[in-house]
Amino acid sequence: MSSAAPTTHLWLREETKPMEHRAALSPEVCKKLLEHGGFEITVESCKERIFADSEYSEVGCKIVPGDSWRQAPADAIITGLKELPENDQTPLPHTHIMFAHCYKQQGGWKDVLSRFVEGKGLLYDLEFLQDDKGRRVAAFGFYAGFTGSAVGINAWCHQQLHPGEKYPGIKPYPNEDVLIAETKEKLAKIGKMPRIMVMGALGRCGSGAVSYARKAGIPEENIVKWDMAETAKGGPFQEIMDVDIFVNCIYLSSQIPPFITQKQIDADRQLSVIVDVSCDTTNPYNPIPIYSTNTTFDNALLDIGSSNPKPLQLCSIDHLPTMLPREASNQFALDLLPTLQQLPNRATAPVWTRAEKLFHEKVASMATTN
Ligand SMILES: NC(=O)c1ccc[n+]([C@@H]2O[C@H](COP(=O)([O-])OP(=O)(O)OC[C@H]3O[C@@H](n4cnc5c(N)ncnc54)[C@H](O)[C@@H]3O)[C@@H](O)[C@H]2O)c1
Numbered sequence: 001m002s003s004a005a006p007t008t009h010l011w012l013r014e015e016t017k018p019m020e021h022r023a024a025l026s027p028e029v030c031k032k033l034l035e036h037g038g039f040e041i042t043v044e045s046c047k048e049r050i051f052a053d054s055e056y057s058e059v060g061c062k063i064v065p066g067d068s069w070r071q072a073p074a075d076a077i078i079t080g081l082k083e084l085p086e087n088d089q090t091p092l093p094h095t096h097i098m099f100a101h102c103y104k105q106q107g108g109w110k111d112v113l114s115r116f117v118e119g120k121g122l123l124y125d126l127e128f129l130q131d132d133k134g135r136r137v138a139a140f141g142f143y144a145g146f147t148g149s150a151v152g153i154n155a156w157c158h159q160q161l162h163p164g165e166k167y168p169g170i171k172p173y174p175n176e177d178v179l180i181a182e183t184k185e186k187l188a189k190i191g192k193m194p195r196i197m198v199m200g201a202l203g204r205c206g207s208g209a210v211s212y213a214r215k216a217g218i219p220e221e222n223i224v225k226w227d228m229a230e231t232a233k234g235g236p237f238q239e240i241m242d243v244d245i246f247v248n249c250i251y252l253s254s255q256i257p258p259f260i261t262q263k264q265i266d267a268d269r270q271l272s273v274i275v276d277v278s279c280d281t282t283n284p285y286n287p288i289p290i291y292s293t294n295t296t297f298d299n300a301l302l303d304i305g306s307s308n309p310k311p312l313q314l315c316s317i318d319h320l321p322t323m324l325p326r327e328a329s330n331q332f333a334l335d336l337l338p339t340l341q342q343l344p345n346r347a348t349a350p351v352w353t354r355a356e357k358l359f360h361e362k363v364a365s366m367a368t369t370n
Contacts, residue, residue: 007040008343011076012056014046014066016085019297021050021172021325022332024081024097024126029333029340031059038344042076044068050172050325069094077343081126083112091119099126103362110366117363124355129339137351138335141204143321143328145249148205148277149196149212150179150323151315152245155301156194156273157186159311167313170297176215176327183216193222195243195270199259200250201225205277209247235259235287241269248288249277259287266307274304274314281316294318 010033012025025033025041033039043056044066053063069078072094079097086108092115100123102109116123129137151170158167173179187193196213200206206227213223224243231237235257240246241264248259265271280286281294294316295302301313321328339351346352 006075006344007038009040009042009073009076010340010343011069011072011078012041012043012061013069013078013080014044015048015080015082016067017082019172019322020082021048022081022322022329023049023051023325024079024329024333024336026330026333027051027055027059027061028330029337030056030061032337033340034060036341042072050174050329089115092116092121093119095122095124097124097126101127103128103358105369113363113366116359122356123359124352125359126336128358129336129351129355132350137339138332139204140321140328140332142208142211142331143324144277145198145203145205145208145210145247146176146212147179147208147320147323147328148249148275148315148317149198149209149247150183150216151300151317151320152196152247152273152275153183153194153213153216153218154186155275155313155315156245157183157190159272159313160190161186167301170300170317170323172323172325174326176324179324180212180215187217193218194245195222195224196245196247197224197226197240197243199226199231199240199246199248200278202227203249203251205249206247209249209277231256231259236261236264238264241265241267241271244270245273245275246271247275247277250287252278252280252283252285252287255285256287258289260290262290262306265290265304265312269308269310269312272311272313274312276314276316277320279316279318281318288314290314291316297322 030041041061043061043063045053045063046066057063077095077097081099083101100112102112103125131137155167196218198206198209201210210223210225237259240260276288279294281292290304291302291314300315300317304312304314306312342349
């Protein structure tokens with residue numbers, strides 16, 4: 001970092017979405033930024049956050065009351081994960097880093113962008129912080145796959161231990177060790193190991209899904225790992241019907257033949273649990289075209305109708321990493337760290353200049369888009 005660069009002031013705001021325990025900056029990452037030099041970090045107090053306020057103050061962050069970012073100094077970069085509260089339409093004079101969900105013309109996108117225009121603020125959208133190859137610098141994928149795999153294995157265990165009973169609601173876990181211990185205990189009671197197939201196993205979500213299966217003690221020969229090479233022949237695939245649990249983690253970028261059809265699930269099969277981590281639920285090319293709604297932590301599993309009496313349950317939760325807020329936040333923040341370290345020189349750092357250019361393009365597009 002150039003010694004002439006002024007201190008960069010990051011302001012971690014309180015998340016206000018119900019059930020959101022994750023944070024964009026973890027105490028570990030704040031510590032690294034403060035040690036790196038050139039940073040000042042203010043953290044809004046937040047009871048819902050998985051990290052206690054004291055974890056931040058212990059590493060040198062200043063703690064301020066929740067929801068106080070509107071009064072932050074003009075040069076503070078307001079950092080958060082989720083959208084700002086929708087009921088507030090005041091102009092935004094600060095620079096914000098967050099997932100604003102307003103670049104793909106989502107409902108209310110112009111209202112969000114207009115607030116930045118009116119306040120002369122700037123948005124760096126976390127979804128669009130990309131490296132030179134166009135790949136996101138930070139994403140929650142690994143822990144989405146990791147927790148998705150956990151739900152899949154736990155759901156299969158539930159089918160064995162409590163046949164016909166509703167799967168209990170899922171609550172966030174304090175850390176992954178608690179979750180892994182729970183799965184291991186269930187598997188030990190059953191006394192046999194399921195076979196699990198991870199589709200898109202080479203990707204972020206896929207490697208997380210494989211990692212959970214291994215940590216739960218499922219032997220390597222029971223973990224079927226497929227990616228592009230294996231699906232090149234085109235679906236549907238009988239191999240999916242022959243495992244107990246199917247975890248779909250692909251990044252769908254074009255039309256592909258379905259992996260699974262209703263005809264297959266009506267026929268004899270081993271498969272009884274599907275976790276669709278990819279959640280291309282409403283995409284016309286959804287490769288699992290046997291359902292059309294996302295599931296929730298309270299009602300995690302859908303019963304898929306079939307003329308085969310063997311149950312088939314499907315999980316399609318689109319915010320899986322919330323299940324392990326501590327590890328998911330820390331991994332996300334660690335992925336973001338090298339990019340954050342470039343903030344003091346953001347006027348020349350490609351990740352930040354691209355994100356700023358995109359913001360201005362999206363603002364300009366408001367005039368030409370209905
Ligand atoms: N449910 C959730 O909570 C949640 C959270 C984060 C991400 N996601 C979603 O998970 C999906 C995957 O994200 P990612 O970050 O892991 O992507 P990624 O690009 O890191 O990995 C995707 C993998 O899928 C493979 N793939 C693509 N098409 C395939 C095909 N036809 N057959 C076999 N393999 C194929 C790729 O080769 C790659 O290895 C995305 O749709 C993302 O939006 C869901």
